[in-house]
Amino acid sequence: xxxxxxxxxLSVTTFSPDGRVFQIEYAAKAVDNSGTVxxxxxxxxxxxGVEKLIASKMMLPGSNRRIHSVHxxxxxxxxGLAADGRQIVARAxxxxxxxxxxxxxxxxxxxxxxxxxxxxHLCTLYWWLRPFGSGVILGGYDCDxxxxxxxxxxxxxxxxxxxxxxxxxxxxxxxxxxxxxxxLTCREGVIEVAKIIYGVHDEARDKTFELEMxxxxxxxxxxxxxxxxxxxxxxxxxxxxxxxxxxxx
Amino acid sequence: xxxxxxxxxxxxTIIGVPYAGDVILGAxxxxxxxxxxxxxxxxxITQLTDNVYLCRSGSAADSQIVSDYVRHFLHQHMMQLxxxxxxxxxxxxxxxxxxxxxxMLQTGLIVGGWDKYEGGKIYGIPLGGTIVEQxxxxxxxxxxxxxxxxxxxWKDGMTKDEAEKLVVKAVxxxxxxxxxxxxxxxxxxxxxxxxxxxxxxxDTLPLWHEELAPQNSLLxxxxxxxxxxxxx
Numbered sequence: 001x002x003x004x005x006x007x008x009x010l011s012v013t014t015f016s017p018d019g020r021v022f023q024i025e026y027a028a029k030a031v032d033n034s035g036t037v038x039x040x041x042x043x044x045x046x047x048x049g050v051e052k053l054i055a056s057k058m059m060l061p062g063s064n065r066r067i068h069s070v071h072x073x074x075x076x077x078x079x080g081l082a083a084d085g086r087q088i089v090a091r092a093x094x095x096x097x098x099x100x101x102x103x104x105x106x107x108x109x110x111x112x113x114x115x116x117x118x119x120x121h122l123c124t125l126y127w128w129l130r131p132f133g134s135g136v137i138l139g140g141y142d143c144d145x146x147x148x149x150x151x152x153x154x155x156x157x158x159x160x161x162x163x164x165x166x167x168x169x170x171x172x173x174x175x176x177x178x179x180x181x182x183x184l185t186c187r188e189g190v191i192e193v194a195k196i197i198y199g200v201h202d203e204a205r206d207k208t209f210e211l212e213m214x215x216x217x218x219x220x221x222x223x224x225x226x227x228x229x230x231x232x233x234x235x236x237x238x239x240x241x242x243x244x245x246x247x248x249x
Numbered sequence: 250x251x252x253x254x255x256x257x258x259x260x261x262t263i264i265g266v267p268y269a270g271d272v273i274l275g276a277x278x279x280x281x282x283x284x285x286x287x288x289x290x291x292x293x294i295t296q297l298t299d300n301v302y303l304c305r306s307g308s309a310a311d312s313q314i315v316s317d318y319v320r321h322f323l324h325q326h327m328m329q330l331x332x333x334x335x336x337x338x339x340x341x342x343x344x345x346x347x348x349x350x351x352x353m354l355q356t357g358l359i360v361g362g363w364d365k366y367e368g369g370k371i372y373g374i375p376l377g378g379t380i381v382e383q384x385x386x387x388x389x390x391x392x393x394x395x396x397x398x399x400x401x402x403w404k405d406g407m408t409k410d411e412a413e414k415l416v417v418k419a420v421x422x423x424x425x426x427x428x429x430x431x432x433x434x435x436x437x438x439x440x441x442x443x444x445x446x447x448x449x450x451x452d453t454l455p456l457w458h459e460e461l462a463p464q465n466s467l468l469x470x471x472x473x474x475x476x477x478x479x480x481x
Contacts, residue, residue, distance in 0.1 A: 104338065
């Protein structure tokens with residue numbers, strides 16, 4: 001699946017003979033090795049969930065957030081190098097802000113995704129810059145309804161019903177495909193996403209993790225916010241119960 | 250004779266009225282330099298995009314330049330977004346230019362159009378560059394003469410005919426009293442399907458108090474009684 005570049009991988013401005021840019025592919029590996037980020041589009045909004053791997057027991061719960069609000073109506077879950085992700089979020093906030101100042105309306109999510117993707121892509125064009133070692137799942141709610149986009153380190157951006165990046169993305173995608181997203185409300189979606197993240201977490205390999213979730217939906221008045229405490233606890237409990245049921249088989 | 254060097258101004262009467270989800274814009278057609286009517290047949294309702302139009306008043310040059318710039322930016326915006334512009338965005342772009350250049354510009358503008366999110370909408374952008382969304386908007390020097398009339402006669406939920414009659418009546422009232430408004434009445438109706446332009450020449454407009462009916466000109470009499478050419 002992956003091959004070494006041997007000489008064609010020293011610079012992001014070098015193509016290999018078979019048309020690949022290895023530096024971008026290596027950047028994507030940084031994302032693949034990070035904690036899973038899942039996003040789904042339910043019938044009334046978006047839910048984003050992150051498997052936040054905790055490096056040290058000394059860390060305060062709730063710190064090192066992986067989900068950020070970009071604007072009132074949109075948010076991003078970040079995977080890969082945290083510092084790189086912070087830059088992408090900063091850029092997205094700035095684009096959203098300047099769009100609203102010029103055009104007098106909140107930035108359409110499609111336009112926001114285009115701008116973030118252009119920026120990420122920009123950093124793959126020059127030898128004096130390195131590609132971002134992080135990918136983001138961007139969810140938002142504008143006058144065209146809820147939308148979910150994913151931006152990869154290559155600068156590619158697609159719109160999705162359900163998306164996952166990080167360590168457990170293969171398993172997560174399989175689980176997402178089983179869901180009937182068009183019939184799910186965000187309340188139900190939060191429970192499902194929690195189950196998926198608990199399900200893909202590899203107890204043996206990884207340390208403990210903290211579940212971080214956010215949504216933007218009718219119930220949250222089209223504002224991007226953390227999933228309310230009570231619902232989050234309910235989701236965690238349901239996810240743990242589902243795990244035990246699986247183990248019991 | 251200083252007037253001949255006065256900047257072209259559109260004393261003007263402009264109106265924008267939404268009705269039943271669509272929008273009608275109306276204007277007179279006089280462009281004046283001082284006391285001289287430089288153009289008695291102007292079109293003050295300019296197109297920005299297929300679905301958004303602009304009524305211009307104040308300095309003719311200023312309002313034309315502003316509308317040219319906004320048309321350009323709006324088209325760029327539409328290409329980026331991949332769909333028709335919204336009236337709100339068009340109005341905000343006008344506002345950006347009007348406010349940032351308020352020291353140099355003298356324009357009173359009414360933006361009206363139809364988009365799929367909000368339907369028919371009117372935005373007024375008067376002299377200083379405020380933007381205000383209104384259930385109807387009137388502007389220009391002639392509008393002062395029918396503030397009361399409009400307050401009384403405008404109602405929510407008019408039909409297309411009611412709205413158009415109201416607009417034409419108001420502009421003709423203004424033309425009767427305001428020296429800087431005159432000529433013909435133009436209207437533009439914008440809905441979800443298309444845009445219709447209508448034209449009301451002076452002789453189709455009602456006569457108001459103390460206005461004189463048109464009289465036959467001596468020139469008519471002379472030409473009708475011209476003698477047959479002599480044949481030898």
